[in-house]
Amino acid sequence: MTSSTGSGQALAEAIGDIVAENTYSLTRDSLVRYAGASGDFNAIHYRDDIAKSVGLDGVLAHGMLTMGIAVQPVVEWLGDRGFVVDYQVRFTRPVPVDPSEGASVTVVAKVGAITDDGARIDLTVTFNGATVLGKAQARVVLAGA
Amino acid sequence: MNPELQGREFPPTEPYLVGREKVREFARAVFSTSPINFDPAAAIAAGYADVVAPPTFAVVVQELTLSQLLAAPDAGIDFARVVHGDQRFSYTRPIVAGDELTATLTVASVKTLGAHSMVTAESAITDASGAHVVTATSTLVVRGDE
Numbered sequence: 001m002t003s004s005t006g007s008g009q010a011l012a013e014a015i016g017d018i019v020a021e022n023t024y025s026l027t028r029d030s031l032v033r034y035a036g037a038s039g040d041f042n043a044i045h046y047r048d049d050i051a052k053s054v055g056l057d058g059v060l061a062h063g064m065l066t067m068g069i070a071v072q073p074v075v076e077w078l079g080d081r082g083f084v085v086d087y088q089v090r091f092t093r094p095v096p097v098d099p100s101e102g103a104s105v106t107v108v109a110k111v112g113a114i115t116d117d118g119a120r121i122d123l124t125v126t127f128n129g130a131t132v133l134g135k136a137q138a139r140v141v142l143a144g145a
Numbered sequence: 146m147n148p149e150l151q152g153r154e155f156p157p158t159e160p161y162l163v164g165r166e167k168v169r170e171f172a173r174a175v176f177s178t179s180p181i182n183f184d185p186a187a188a189i190a191a192g193y194a195d196v197v198a199p200p201t202f203a204v205v206v207q208e209l210t211l212s213q214l215l216a217a218p219d220a221g222i223d224f225a226r227v228v229h230g231d232q233r234f235s236y237t238r239p240i241v242a243g244d245e246l247t248a249t250l251t252v253a254s255v256k257t258l259g260a261h262s263m264v265t266a267e268s269a270i271t272d273a274s275g276a277h278v279v280t281a282t283s284t285l286v287v288r289g290d291e
Contacts, residue, residue, distance in 0.1 A: 024176055037167075037174035039208055054225065063229045068175035068201040075179050075200065080191035084200040088233035138200070143192070 011119055011142070013111050019121060020073035020109045026061055026095070027102040034065040048099075061095040066105060066132060070125045073109045074138045082118060082142040090134035095127045103127055109138075117141045146262040146287055147221045148255050155217075155250045158209040160273070165242040167205075168198045175199050188241070195242035203234050203270060207281035210250035210268040222264070222287055230263065231284040237277045245273040253282070260289030 013019055031045045040062055043050040048058045067089050075084060097103045105127050112122035123136035165185070172182035180187035181197045188196050215222050240246070253265040265284045272278050 030174075034174040037171045038205060064201060064204050064232065065175065067232060068199060071200050072175060072177055072179075075177065079179075080181060080187075083197075083239045084236070086233070086235045087200050088231065090231045091229050 011111075011114065013119070015111050015114060017111045018108060019111060020077040021107060022073045023104055023106045024069050025102055025104055026065070026069075026097050028059065028097060028099055030102075031059065031061060031065065031097060034062055034068075038062070038064060040064065056094075057096060059097055059099075061097050061103065061105075063091040063094075066091075066095055066125065067136075069105065070107050070123050070133060070136060071138050073107050074121050074123070074140065077109065078140055080143075082140055084138050085118075085141045086139040087137070089123075089125075089136040091132075092134040093127070093130055093132040095132055105132070112137065115139070115141075146255060146257075146264060147219055148257075150214075150217075150220055150252045150264065151255045153252045155210060155213045157247045157249045158206070158213070160245045160247050161206050161209065163198065163202075163240055163242050163244040163246060165196050168196045168202065168240075168242050171202050171205070172196075172199050175201065185242075193239070193241050198240040198242075200234060200236075200239075202240055203236075203279045203281045204232075206246050206248050206270055207268045207283070210248045211266065211283065211285075214250060214252070214264075214266055222285075226288045228286045228288060229283065230286045231265075231282075233282040234279055235282070236279045240278060244278065246270050246278060248281075262287045262289065 035041050045062050051059050108124045109121050113120040118141040121138045125133040181191050248268045248270045250268045253267045256263045268281045270279045
């Protein structure tokens with residue numbers, strides 16, 4: 001939202017271009033930190049005994065944590081050129097977080113569509129080679145567009 | 146789940162004051178490295194009044210409304226059976242530290258799918274002037290007996 005006044009900005013990228021990708025190492029510490037930051041203290045995100053009592057193999061990452069980190073490559077690529085006006089995901093597969101190994105989540109952000117004022121960025125979010133979020137899309141608008 | 150929930154609007158939540166340190170804490174928790182989430186000077190240079198919250202921060206305010214829904218005595222939602230299906234945030238503008246936000250939940254739909262029920266809840270979040278900031282929409286799946 002800085003310099004350009006009058007004429008709108010435009011993205012240099014084309015449909016299909018990868019704008020950002022990153023891999024995040026989640027640990028049990030990450031889950032405790034997110035629980036405190038978000039206020040979501042559901043015990044299945046930090047206690048194996050509780051997770052097992054509801055039929056899980058062990059502690060899972062908060063879906064909202066996965067959603068939160070998945071959009072970060074987009075936010076950082078965009079910088080202060082604009083903001084994420086719409087962001088949606090479907091939670092299709094849980095992310096188990098091993099107490100010693102943690103979990104490695106990879107995000108690939110690709111231009112899905114160019115719009116009048118920005119773009120739709122499609123996210124592929126994987127853990128252990130499998131997609132964990134469905135229909136993960138972030139629509140960005142450029143300042144001054 | 147009670148199908149008559151569809152269309153119900155809950156009372157607005159008490160105003161939530163977005164603190165600068167809360168924004169920074171949340172930003173660290175979602176692995177942000179974006180300067181506008183942490184540094185007021187960077188945020189001001191980008192045209193904002195204070196540090197900018199990450200896109201999913203609105204869940205903190207939305208959560209206050211989901212608690213109302215889950216606690217409604219006639220809703221018939223067993224929290225232990227609730228699975229988060231979908232989530233969406235539709236913004237008019239980003240949330241910044243200093244915002245005083247109020248959220249109002251409306252039950253957009255209640256559907257039954259076999260033994261499971263699905264409820265879609267839309268929480269409209271407005272600032273102190275009453276202007277729309279973001280709508281947070283969750284679809285919750287309530288697992289039935291299998």
